[in-house]
Amino acid sequence: MHHPVDGNAAAGPLAQFFGRDMTAAQGVCAQCGMNGPLAEATVYGPAPGTVLRCPNCDNVLMTLVEAPGRMMGTMPGLRLLETPVQEGC
Template sequence: MDDSALTLDGNAIAGLLADVFNGAEVTAALRGCGSCGQLHAIGEHRLYRGPGFVLRCPGCDDVALTLIDADGHRSVRLTGTWSIRTPR
């Protein structure tokens, strides 16, 4: 089965990421991958959905973010180098 049938791009969780980052537009933020070194906007990353959400690098498939909502808590794990600019 083709992976594209199971995935969306990172733009699909723009609203959830804005909630996590206090209203900031995060899909245009850049992330440097710790594995392959490529720099991509979050919106370019592949989104896998299951019990939570996993964003993976479009260059090497390394995990960039995991997000789980469970038991009244939100758990977010970021990997690599993220550069997020927000208005004051």
């Protein structure tokens, strides 16, 4: 992905990192306060990682990087990340 795409393009890396679909999770940008689902974030990637940016102010919300045998993530631009609890968990 050389051009930015919507947050649905990050569904795979997000699921790999969190162990579940996170595209509907609500995030609050630490810079501008925008609240919205990760599916609406602007995504750049995949190399050297997947970067999710706020669609309003372009703040880096989250970065996910896959390395041999592990995955690393940072969330410097998220004030809050909220997702419903799955039934039976």
